[in-house]
């Protein structure tokens with residue numbers, strides 16, 4: 001079990017370089033299932049979730065490993081793929097379910113366990129399944145496994161009831177090798193979807209419209225092995241903006257695509273955080289304290305649910321009453337009770353958290369329920385008076401933050417991960 005010891009140590013200062021996007025890298029690594037030969041992916045963060053998807057690829061018979069000589073590079077040698085994905089890995093991380101699309105496209109058959117992942121709601125996979133059915137797959141669920149079969153996938157028009165990131169990715173990957181044209185309507189528009197489409201197009205796919213509500217995929221016979229570099233992680237960047245802002249510090253977040261953080265940065269400005277953008281850098285400062293604001297999570301380009309816990313922390317220390325409404329996941333307020341143990345004044349009403357700002361938090365022992373809740377608790381520890389001890393039984397924080405301890409120490413934080 002991981003324990004993180006943090007002592008509130010005043011404002012953070014300095015520069016932090018952002019790693020590659022975990023969620024983009026996970027989808028792109030899954031997409032290498034479609035490609036024969038050697039593929040090289042750069043700017044891949046060194047994280048527990050990435051190690052899990054690498055283990056999934058290996059279990060499918062693919063050789064995949066971090067390069068010994070080039071940092072943050074994963075090399076994949078793929079000749080053939082098995083169609084059964086292992087229960088112990090897929091149930092560890094929900095993102096590994098996305099492999100169902102590429103395995104089906106490559107083999108005509110896939111057997112993948114129903115997924116696990118963060119404890120933030122029931123998170124079904126009905127939309128992935130509906131999408132694959134629209135392409136002509138026959139689906140059955142047996143003994144906890146989803147079994148999909150199609151002698152041939154045929155392009156189709158498919159409307160997503162909700163713009164699910166994972167379902168958009170699974171269907172896009174499967175449609176890449178389908179016969180004819182597929183149109184995904186009400187598709188997710190996240191930057192990670194665009195990155196996956198750019199990767200697939202570089203490998204020879206024909207995808208247009210990624211980043212909009214309608215994605216058109218014209219099937220091709222095969223994809224070719226390529227080299228590709230993953231986009232920066234917008235949620236890691238947003239988390240460090242909050243870490244600087246909540247401590248009243250000042251610093252620079254570099255190696256980011258600021259447009260990917262637009263809704264987050266606008267909300268931070270509304271709260272009173274000074275934000276200046278210069279090329280791939282965000283300069284963060286706080287001059288006059290923080291003020292309350294209302295936040296509603298939405299699919300991209302709306303405010304990201306993955307920044308909700310961090311924003312809840314910031315609003316806990318803002319002057320006035322704020323309301324956060326979570327519309328993407330039905331059970332994503334587990335961090336609130338931990339904040340309350342540190343002195344926060346928050347009431348939960350259904351899908352909303354009503355936050356009355358407090359002047360300060362006090363260090364306490366707290367528990368991590370999911371990845372972003374963990375990140376928010378680390379930020380809380382940075383600003384709380386005294387020591388905060390964060391118990392991260394399932395290593396959630398390591399799933400999403402590369403070199404967290406070193407990056408925060410470089411900003412002046414007193415943090416120790418044991």
Ligand code: UD1
Pocket residue numbers: 023024026094095121122123124125126127128129162163164165166167192305306328329330
């Ligand atoms: C991805 C991200 C995750 C982020 C989330 C929303 C990855 C690896 N993870 O997760 O960090 O929090 O997008 O931005 O990219 N849903 C269904 N049926 C389905 C699929 C989803 O009802 O078949 C629901 C989910 O329960 C949830 C909502 O749709 O309430 C959003 O889920 P989705 O966009 O699919 O999230 P993920 O792809 O799992």
